[in-house]
Amino acid sequence: MNVRTLCLSILHEGEASGYDIRRMCTEGEFAYFVEASYGSIYPALARLEDDGLVVSRVEQQDGKPARKVYSITEAGRTAFVAELSGPLGEDVFRSPFLLFARFVHLLPRDLVEARTNEFLQRSVEGLKRLDEAAADHECTPADRWVISYGRAVLTVAEQYFRTHMHELNDMARAEPHRKAAE
Incomplete structure (x- = not known):
């Protein structure tokens, strides 16, 4: 499992902004599964989009900068299930x-x-x-x-x-x- 798979897992549950994904990966419920640094999430999302596994749209916000919202594609859902079906890596515990x-x-x-x-x-x-x-x-x-x-x-x-x-x-x-x- 890697950061790309972690991003797909979050988007499998529903669309999210890059900020939302980053928050869930680093301090939210998904932080327990795979280590994902701030610097690894946005490049992973860009590669997922380049590979057609996610799509994004820009959403305007009142009084705030626009945000990019990601959603998983059917190909992304298939890739996510394939990744889950593969061999699991060793659990890593850091303290x-x-x-x-x-x-x-x-x-x-x-x-x-x-x-x-x-x-x-x-x-x-x-x-x-x-x-x-x-x-x-x-x-x-x-x-x-x-x-x-x-x-x-x-x-x-x-x-x-x-x-x-x-x-x-x-x-x-x-x-x-x-x-x-x-």
Whole structure:
């Protein structure tokens, strides 16, 4: 799966502007599937349009610049299903927090405690967002399955974190790092 497939998946659900697609890919419900940077989405949309898989139209807005709205073509729907039918790549998990945890011994305890509490709060908020998404009456059974899977993963991660976050705090330095010149 790649950014082109991700764009087709969004447009399979309905037409969207480039901004809407970018938002869904980077912070919305589609951000969980494939990593898509701001700089990769617009070139992917241009290639999809060149390949006849999407079409666009310019839509005027009152008091705002015109926006380009994309929709998927029949060829795009066929290409999307073909991509979904192909072999799946490996799941990729990236976590800035895990890099932080790997080097926690270099950091002062108060900072580590603050970051672990922030991470726990973000996990709780993530579960809350999934609960809200599951309550949406427009969710399909497939949407609910994906949300339930996400909930299960986050619940296990949260339980592990609550049980073991004290270990990270204990690995942190008791004193802030002092400069050698002091």
